[in-house]
Amino acid sequence: MKREPISQYFRLALQEIIGQKPKRGVQIRVAEAAEISASYLNDIIKGRTEGSEDVRRAISKAVERSYEQMINRGREIAQSQKSTEDTVPTDETVRRDIRWILTGTRPRTEKRGDRTIGLNADLLRKTIQEVETGLSRREMALDPVKKARLITLLYEQSIISGKSTGKKTVDSFLDLLT
Secondary structure, three states, X not given: OOOOOHHHHHHHHHHHHHHHOOOOOHHHHHHHHHOOOHHHHHHHHHOOOOOOHHHHHHHHHHOOOOHHHHHHHHHHHHHHHHHXXXXXXXXXXXXXXXXXXXXXXXXXXXXXXXXXXXXXXXXXXXXXXXXXXXXXXXXXXXXXXXXHHHHHHHHHHHHHHOOOOOHHHHHHHHHHHO
């Protein structure tokens, strides 16, 4: 029987909870309440250490959850991430693909089950051309970060649908930006 990664589940739930609270000083307050150092808590959050079960239970109490709630929520998050990985390219996959274009590094592919995922250069080229044409038609300029996000979003949609986005879709997105 395969052993469940309890500490990983705990870490996922903790990352979600810490991310939902106001950033300034949250880790320090949680660490103080759990009677551990803030750097040790940060190491647990980042996955550099697991922390003992006693420490994880103290952290659970500090964030006002039971240890079992933390594990169950982490398990849900892990399952959600797994199902997303199996069906749709993640933002990280798309970012990595685009980074390959920007850096000139030859695209890698990765196996996911029976599928190979990698850069679809033709689809990315068409997406970039469609965005540039749409911007030109409207005599519109976007700052580079917004343009990159738009291209990434449209490229991801193209990968999911398996076809180029087209003028109508690009225009719809540009309408939202104006």
